[in-house]
Amino acid sequence: MNSSHLNPSSSLKSRFTTRFLRALTRINARKPISPSSPREIFQRYRRIKVAADKSMASSVRSRRTWSRATLWKLRSRSCLQLASLGRRRSVKTSTITSRQAIMKKTSHEIENKTTTEEDHQDRFVGQADKLRELVPGGEAMDLCNLLDETAHYIKCLTTQVQLMRKIVDFYSL
């Protein structure tokens, strides 16, 4: 990992763990630890999921496209939640139109590719779209960078899953 070269103590794992645990404490402090109703649990789940994604993305510190995209998404979402309904709609449409513009650009690129490349590249393109949906921020990337981002994303996701599982195991003991 790039981060580990700089300072061995501030590895991705440690950064993620500290941030995530901090966020968990914040969530627990905000809401009383009472609810058994599924709605409350669902709200907590959403908050925790957001906290997990956010802490992972900020541990990567926007060095990667996917982390920047995740942080941007989360921040815009929080802005939407804070804003009023009317403003919310306009912001949503703006994001949608920007997304559409990006999608158009990538689809145009993809068309150019399919006409010139071999058959197995066509299969690439079809699956690359799926990958673009999965990896945050993958819409506006060409295949080469997309594969790079996917590799880093998989690494970080694996870390996240392992650490979260540890936390959950500890709690369920």
Added chain:
Amino acid sequence: MATRSNGTASDRGEVEVLESLQFTDEIQHLMSAPTTDNAGFFTALLELPAPQAVQLLHSPESAKLIAAPVPNVEDFKGSFHFPSNSGLIERAARFSVFAGEGNNNTKKSNSPETTSNISSANLEKAVKSEPAESESSQPLVSDPTVEKRSIKRKDREKKVKESKKKSKTAANESSEDAEKLPYVHVRARRGQATDSHSLAERARREKINARMKLLQELVPGCNKISGTALVLDEIINHVQSLQHQVEFLSMRLAAVNPRIDFNLDSIFTAESGSIIDCNFPSMVMPMMWPEVQVNGNRQQYQQQWHFDALQQPVWGREEVCNNYITPENSLLSYDSSTNSVTLHSNQLKMEL
């Protein structure tokens, strides 16, 4: 005459006019040598002295010139033998083969050796292909050969390429170099287009394949799968499963959390213990291991937390974490002592 021209050539290799003259002189030299078949022609070429061979190789620019040599060459129309024609064309092919290499590697000593190595196979192929062309129109052979040389260089290189593996590897390297050269010395493999677009795309494809290999190593169980489409499917499934796992775990956390008091002390100790016990080969830095081995089990942690001496070197490295301590302290109002928390957090970060 030939030696004189060769001498001038070796001195000023870049003068186009001189080289064109040398070229014509070489043609004369070639024609004077009695040759009737391909093998004989090959040996005739090899018998050329080293400087001549070198000069042959290092006059690629002359091959590109169409205007200058044409009038001189036409004089030899009548006495042009079939092998000489093929020899011209072969040499043109060889020139173009080594044009890229010659521009990049200015090692005159290597070129004649490589010529001899590769020229044999090349000559076989080139000679076989060229006779058909040269036989068609004998009187006009001079112009079309000279022009064909520049126009059909790519085709010849294609055939040259498929001859040997050595030439193939050289082609790969020179194709990379060719992109940087002002002239488009394209190294095309058999059955592939030779324009710069496909070159760039081929480079792109190679990059993509390299990254696919990396991804294959990351995703467990992908090494056995062959075929890029299946590998991509596997990767997509893996990413989806990881994302679902994150969702499930956060759901579990949401459900589990209310039951237990959120005690950071115990969390940190358990975290450090469990994380160290497990094996994260890709994540854990080797520098952390000496620290880990010193702190064998949890009880040792608790003892060492009170040892300031141990903390001194720890603190020295933990400059970044000092910023984390204050917000954590503000949040952890129910904690027993802030000191222990800071120690715990530092210890945890060290262990991780």
